[in-house]
Amino acid sequence: MTFGKQARTRRTLHKSTKTAFFAALSxxxxxxxxxxxxxxxxxxxxxxxxxxxxxxxxYAPPPRRxxxxxxxxxxxxxxxxxxxxxxxxxxxxxxxxxxxxxxxxTGWTSHYDGTTYxxxxxxxxxxxxxxxxxxxxxxxxxxxxxxxxxxxxxxxFHQPIRSMVLNGGFSTTLGDLLHRAITQSDNTxxxxxxxxxxxxxxxxxxxxxxxxxxxRFGPGERLLQCAIAGLDWKSSYSIGxxxxxxxxxxxxxxxxxxxxxxxxxxxxGATPLGIVDALARLKKGELLSPASTQRLLNTMSNTxxxxxxxxxxxxxxxxxxxxxxxxxxxxxxQAGYNDIGIVTSPSGHSYSVAVLIRRTxxxxxxxxxxxxxxxxxxxxxxxxxxxxxxxxxxxxxxKVYRAGGSK
Numbered sequence: 001m002t003f004g005k006q007a008r009t010r011r012t013l014h015k016s017t018k019t020a021f022f023a024a025l026s027x028x029x030x031x032x033x034x035x036x037x038x039x040x041x042x043x044x045x046x047x048x049x050x051x052x053x054x055x056x057x058x059y060a061p062p063p064r065r066x067x068x069x070x071x072x073x074x075x076x077x078x079x080x081x082x083x084x085x086x087x088x089x090x091x092x093x094x095x096x097x098x099x100x101x102x103x104x105x106t107g108w109t110s111h112y113d114g115t116t117y118x119x120x121x122x123x124x125x126x127x128x129x130x131x132x133x134x135x136x137x138x139x140x141x142x143x144x145x146x147x148x149x150x151x152x153x154x155x156x157f158h159q160p161i162r163s164m165v166l167n168g169g170f171s172t173t174l175g176d177l178l179h180r181a182i183t184q185s186d187n188t189x190x191x192x193x194x195x196x197x198x199x200x201x202x203x204x205x206x207x208x209x210x211x212x213x214x215x216r217f218g219p220g221e222r223l224l225q226c227a228i229a230g231l232d233w234k235s236s237y238s239i240g241x242x243x244x245x246x247x248x249x250x251x252x253x254x255x256x257x258x259x260x261x262x263x264x265x266x267x268x269g270a271t272p273l274g275i276v277d278a279l280a281r282l283k284k285g286e287l288l289s290p291a292s293t294q295r296l297l298n299t300m301s302n303t304x305x306x307x308x309x310x311x312x313x314x315x316x317x318x319x320x321x322x323x324x325x326x327x328x329x330x331x332x333x334q335a336g337y338n339d340i341g342i343v344t345s346p347s348g349h350s351y352s353v354a355v356l357i358r359r360t361x362x363x364x365x366x367x368x369x370x371x372x373x374x375x376x377x378x379x380x381x382x383x384x385x386x387x388x389x390x391x392x393x394x395x396x397x398x399k400v401y402r403a404g405g406s407k
Contacts, residue, residue, distance in 0.1 A: 028397030068338045078384035086377065090113060097356070099355050104349075119325075120218075122187075123338050127206075128203060130282070130296070133292040146172070152235060154166075177192055201225075215270045229243075231246055239323075312380075331359050
């Protein structure tokens with residue numbers, strides 16, 4: 001073969017090679033375009049042999065997901081009505097208020113200012129009870145073991161067991177103190193139970209372990225109430241009127257600063273949404289053993305405090321398991337006036353509810369009426385969901401709304 005003929009042959013082979021190369025490149029590009037982005041990234045990151053094997057497969061699109069079931073129009077209407085009523089109750093109240101309601105069975109929630117931290121006051125006893133029962137579930141605490149509450153254990157404000165303690169000590173059990181802390185809101189019973197359960201750090205650890213969000217826990221009644229008043233704790237404050245005398249002696253500017261600091265950033269603060277979520281989880285048995293869950297719910301059902309707060313809005317057949325909280329008053333304003341609980345219909349359908357008031361000078365009757373109207377709104381919502389026709393009118397002083405709209 002001559003040199004010229006050899007050169008022509010090499011050029012022909014070179015041209016054929018280039019043609020084949022670009023053809024292969026075009027096919028590869030076409031295949032790459034047909035492969036989803038996530039799979040293309042996988043192919044690029046794997047060895048060439050595996051990539052070649054993948055590229056020969058036929059792409060099959062993922063199966064279509066069934067569309068979410070449409071929410072019935074009656075349900076949407078009932079939800080809009082409850083949303084509007086909660087909004088109206090919040091906006092019309094004379095003070096800083098947060099309201100949240102959760103349908104425990106469905107998880108649907110309505111709220112007004114539900115993400116703000118409000119002072120809890122004695123609502124925080126609920127977290128102490130949860131922690132103590134959780135410790136009992138683990139075998140770390142015996143609620144039946146005998147204990148004696150002595151003079152040094154006394155705290156401040158409402159403590160019905162004080163007279164028995166001052167009469168040589170009060171012998172009982174932690175289970176009894178838990179019952180007194182919830183049903184009577186006894187501060188000494190609560191603090192004694194708190195420290196036997198591991199103190200504030202144990203409560204915070206429980207909240208963290210159970211992933212309960214939107215809740216803070218303070219230092220206990222003694223230190224909390226003294227800090228709000230601009231005082232440091234002294235054991236003498238637990239007897240007679242010593243605390244009130246000491247508080248009156250605090251300069252007004254000092255007490256005002258302490259009061260405002262507490263309202264702005266409460267060390268025992270909680271969000272309404274955080275509370276209704278925890279209450280719902282308790283009802284569903286997610287926070288305690290079945291026996292402890294039922295024990296706490298039964299105890300809260302026997303709460304004696306606040307009979308005209310949330311409880312005042314109930315109608316026949318409905319029930320409430322709840323815990324109240326009431327804070328200090330300074331120059332006519334109260335920091336913390338609350339009630340939280342689980343409202344249950346005659347059929348067993350339950351709703352968690354929290355009404356928290358940060359600061360107010362409104363008369364007690366207005367505060368209680370707002371709480372009662374919140375419960376009535378829940379009841380009307382439930383009846384709307386059942387498809388009942390509710391006549392527009394008055395029911396125990398609260399307006400009733402028709403499922404087709406509000407009047």
